[in-house]
Amino acid sequence: MAFGNNKSSIILLLLSMIYFVTLIPKSHAAIAKYDDYLRKKANESFAESLKAFDPNPEKVADELNEQVGETLVHENLSRRHLKEENDCKATNPIDRCWRCDGDWSKNRKKLAECVRGFGHRTTGGKDGRYYLVTDPSDDDMDKPKNGTLRHAVIQSEPLWIIFARSMVIRLKQELIFASDKTVDGRGVRVRIAYGAGLTLQFVHNVIIHNIRIHNIVSTPGGMIRDAVDHIGLRTVSDGDGINVFSSNNIWIDHVSLSKGTDGLIDVIEGSTAITISNCKFNNHNTVMLLGAHDNSTKDTIMQVTVAFNRFGKGLVQRMPRCRWGFFHVINNDYSKWLMYAIGGSSNPTIISQGNRFKASDNPFTKQVTKRESTESEWKKWQWRSEGDKFVNGAYFRESGPKVKHTISPLKEKNLIKFKPGSYAGRLTRYAGALNCVAGKSC
Ligand SMILES: *[C@@H]1O[C@H](CO)[C@@H](O)[C@H](O)[C@H]1NC(C)=O
Ligand SMILES: *[C@@H]1O[C@H](CO)[C@@H](O)[C@H](O)[C@H]1NC(C)=O
Ligand SMILES: *[C@@H]1O[C@H](CO)[C@@H](O)[C@H](O)[C@H]1NC(C)=O
Ligand SMILES: *[C@@H]1O[C@H](CO)[C@@H](O)[C@H](O)[C@H]1NC(C)=O
Secondary structure: OOOOOHHHHHHHHHHHHHHHHOOOOOOOOOEOOOOHHHHHHHHHHHHHHHHHOOOOHHHHHHHHHHHHHHHHHHHHHHHHOHHHHOOOOOOOHHHHOOOOOOOHHHOHHHHHHOOOHHHOOOOOOOOOEEEEEOEOOOOOOOOOOOOEHHHHHOOOOOEEEEEOOOEEEOOOOOEEOOOOEEEEOOOOOEEEEOOOOEEEEOOEEEEEEOOEEEOOOOOOOEEEEEEOOEEEEEOOOOOOOEEEEOOEEEEEEOOEEEOOOOOOEEEEOOOEEEEEEOOEEEOEEEOEEEOOOOOOHHHHHOEEEEEOOEEOOOEEEOOOEEEOOEEEEEOOEEEOOOOOOEEEEOOOEEEEEOOEEEOOOOHHHOEOEEEOOOHHHHOOOOEEEEOOEEEOOOEOOOEOOOOOOOEOOOOOOOEOOOOOHHHHHHHOOOOOOOOOOOOOOO
């Protein structure tokens, strides 16, 4: 689709407005039948999400701001001692934690210490063995072949999943994860494409790292194994890139996503403790849905950090679209959205700090924000912009109370400061899947 000229932008805008209003409810979860196993899983995962919920989200947000500040100071220092780290430039605290290690390939599990923000307890498959994916095929939904990604993700033990070589994995059906997994695509080029996407449903503790997900399509459903001891009947899948459903402690980092059928990343139905960082998004309508229903009040526990991502060309809306929960949108770089960038309904809290918002030339899409409600309602919602940088006429409509900042534990009495949007370009420079080479800093 060409998004270039003005006329097509306006048509697209109108079409998306209709789409926005008549938003199709999604929460069926592609489960055709809830059996005892799934009922139990649903019950357990919601109890876990309640536990993972942080009663002091402002503090978590500020801690991340503080870490960004320290990393930039550190970067300045190491620049003065150029030889020190191979001249590796890792500009944000997540990357700084692992990317400059020339031995990253011998030290892969170090990554599990690097997550920041609401997903900070996620360790993925750190306590498990490595699983080497050797086979890109995806033929058997009941007994997946040993060596395939599907065989890896359904195992009950923790696993750190790596790939023997570059591959395109075309999933016949949704890839349904069990808990405690890391998918680590470093060192090769792994693409999940032209088939179904990833489903994280009723699970905890999953890291998705350094892969490419594109051209995801809706798939027909049927019997799909989601654990070594369970297989269940699924309905048609929506065609999301990554669907996080009633799950907690999830970290999605350095993933490149484009051209899905439905959302690129959807986080719904009482999921929480989630960080989406260093990802690159392109060419898609509905980018990121955080909360699917205005009546899904359990999403009040949803807490998501959206940090250091690059929202690039050809994106229409939902970067993200939020409901109910607490959303920290920090140091991302937005370029020329076609409808709006950040939207929501049902009284979500949105703290936008240090992002760069560059509007397109279309005079009708300069506003960053979009609210589905009446002004008398939404003026109470806390949507605040601090230190954001606005380019080409972009503007953020604020509402609700000011952000309460916590006092820095390190620099006594000082309120923690965010890094302003003028840094967003630097902080997101390496967003998306990286081409890491073993033996060199990445
Ligand atoms: C969870 O389990 C409790 C006690 O076993 C039960 O009362 C409740 O209905 C269950 N909730 C769901 C959502 O299944
Ligand atoms: C890093 O150095 C640049 C250029 O000298 C300076 O403008 C910037 O404020 C420094 N950043 C930090 C976080 O100290
Ligand atoms: C899968 O293959 C690996 C390596 O060939 C082997 O060690 C392992 O036992 C196999 N697992 C199963 C479940 O067959
Ligand atoms: C929420 O709304 C949707 C769409 O109107 C409906 O399908 C669903 O049953 C409702 N759920 C509850 C819990 O009321």
